[in-house]
Amino acid sequence: MASGSARQREFAEVALPHTDALFNLALHLTRDRRDAEDLVQEALLKAFRFFDSYEPGTQIRAWLFRILRNTFINRYRAAKVRPQEVNFAHLESTYDRVIDETLLGDRGAMSPERLILDHVLDEEVDDALGRIPEEYRTVVIMALVEDMTYREIADTLSIPVGTVMSRLHRGRKALQASLLDYARRRGIVHRESSVPNDEEPAS
Amino acid sequence: MSTPGQPSADCSAVSLQIFHYQADELPPAERRAVRTHLDMCPACSRRLAVEDELLCALRTRLRRRDPAPELRPRVLAALWESSPVRRSRGLWRAWLGAAALCATLGVAISGMAGALPEEGRVGRTACQQVREVAVVVDLICDRAGKPMRQQRSCREQLHVNGLRLSEGQYWSLLVDASNAREVALDPEMRGHRLRVGGELLREFNSLRLTQFEDLGLEEDADGLAVEARRIDAVHGR
Numbered sequence: 364m365a366s367g368s369a370r371q372r373e374f375a376e377v378a379l380p381h382t383d384a385l386f387n388l389a390l391h392l393t394r395d396r397r398d399a400e401d402l403v404q405e406a407l408l409k410a411f412r413f414f415d416s417y418e419p420g421t422q423i424r425a426w427l428f429r430i431l432r433n434t435f436i437n438r439y440r441a442a443k444v445r446p447q448e449v450n451f452a453h454l455e456s457t458y459d460r461v462i463d464e465t466l467l468g469d470r471g472a473m474s475p476e477r478l479i480l481d482h483v484l485d486e487e488v489d490d491a492l493g494r495i496p497e498e499y500r501t502v503v504i505m506a507l508v509e510d511m512t513y514r515e516i517a518d519t520l521s522i523p524v525g526t527v528m529s530r531l532h533r534g535r536k537a538l539q540a541s542l543l544d545y546a547r548r549r550g551i552v553h554r555e556s557s558v559p560n561d562e563e564p565a566s
Numbered sequence: 567m568s569t570p571g572q573p574s575a576d577c578s579a580v581s582l583q584i585f586h587y588q589a590d591e592l593p594p595a596e597r598r599a600v601r602t603h604l605d606m607c608p609a610c611s612r613r614l615a616v617e618d619e620l621l622c623a624l625r626t627r628l629r630r631r632d633p634a635p636e637l638r639p640r641v642l643a644a645l646w647e648s649s650p651v652r653r654s655r656g657l658w659r660a661w662l663g664a665a666a667l668c669a670t671l672g673v674a675i676s677g678m679a680g681a682l683p684e685e686g687r688v689g690r691t692a693c694q695q696v697r698e699v700a701v702v703v704d705l706i707c708d709r710a711g712k713p714m715r716q717q718r719s720c721r722e723q724l725h726v727n728g729l730r731l732s733e734g735q736y737w738s739l740l741v742d743a744s745n746a747r748e749v750a751l752d753p754e755m756r757g758h759r760l761r762v763g764g765e766l767l768r769e770f771n772s773l774r775l776t777q778f779e780d781l782g783l784e785e786d787a788d789g790l791a792v793e794a795r796r797i798d799a800v801h802g803r
Binding site for chain 1: 617619621623638640641644
């Protein structure tokens with residue numbers, strides 16, 4: 364491979380170590396490995412073009428995430444694809460009911476942690492995540508996978524911390540509700556603890 | 567305090583805060599209040615234990631999915647192949663001025679229009695029309711929305727001005743490329759409303775200002791609209 368300029372080498376040294384994290388976010392955004400790889404490449408090339416605007420010493424991962432997400436949104440808007448609407452209010456109330464019933468229910472039953480770890484498939488986790496609107500999904504990934512603080516997420520997405528908090532709250536509840544529902548469908552959770560899917564009309 | 571199924575007002579409040587308590591993201595006073603409640607409320611304490619289990623399961627199941635090993639070399643090769651033109655600031659500007667203006671703006675401005683107040687929606691696509699695009703925005707410190715420590719000296723000339731599209735939405739001005747540096751750098755301009763046109767770079771929440779009209783402060787001390795004044799600093803004039 365031909366040797367690059369000092370600028371290219373510098374960019375490669377600071378940015379490419381984040382390729383895996385970028386790919387993971389891209390995969391959860393696009394839900395397709397090939398599309399995710401294309402998105403990562405496009406985002407990194409854009410980042411390189413605008414490397415002069417990166418402030419050394421600031422969080423490069425956050426900067427790269429911002430470029431990746433904006434690139435995704437541009438593609439997404441161009442494709443005019445709309446996500447499925449999610450009735451969060453309905454989902455949250457049923458989730459709270461399931462938790463209450465778990466607290467009141469069979470003390471000998473399997474723990475929620477074991478239910479999800481042992482009886483939910485990887486594809487079902489991805490499917491559950493994919494059902495959540497993009498803005499919630501992104502915050503969930505940044506908080507739970509990338510261990511970013513609320514402040515870092517807010518700066519990356521240019522939204523207030525309060526918005527990060529509400530998106531994470533709702534995103535987590537929606538995700539946990541879906542995973543518990545997958546477990547229920549296998550008959551592991553009691554019937555009365557079922558969590559309906561998010562197929563009801565959005566409020 | 568309560569028994570399960572009979573939550574108190576305190577329990578409801580804790581239920582809303584419990585995820586942020588788990589993430590250690592509550593302000594100290596709120597964290598102490600939640601901790602005190604948890605110590606005294608078996609129902610909420612058990613709820614926290616269940617949520618801890620669910621969080622642990624989520625973190626485990628949401629582990630990173632790795633890309634194919636070919637991705638990194640592929641990106642690296644694409645980087646090496648990228649045009650050396652972009653290393654030159656002069657050519658860089660030329661590239662942006664031509665390619666971005668023609669290729670990017672059709673999408674960018676229409677995207678911008680969607681994010682702007684109703685009065686700013688113009689939806690232009692042709693290159694010739696882009697320069698006529700006019701949106702009304704507020705000038706604000708470009709650190710708006712960022713941590714307070716970065717905003718503290720925003721009345722000093724340490725930060726360039728940015729554009730507030732709506733509450734919580736901010737765009738930066740590309741100062742080095744701007745033809746209107748005085749607008750971007752003058753802290754006295756903050757609070758003014760501008761009618762702006764230019765190249766929008768969505769990836770960077772940035773606007774390369776090519777033309778603008780200062781509409782003045784929205785209102786003066788008496789609540790009267792300040793007469794708009796024209797600034798003759800438009801590119802090419």
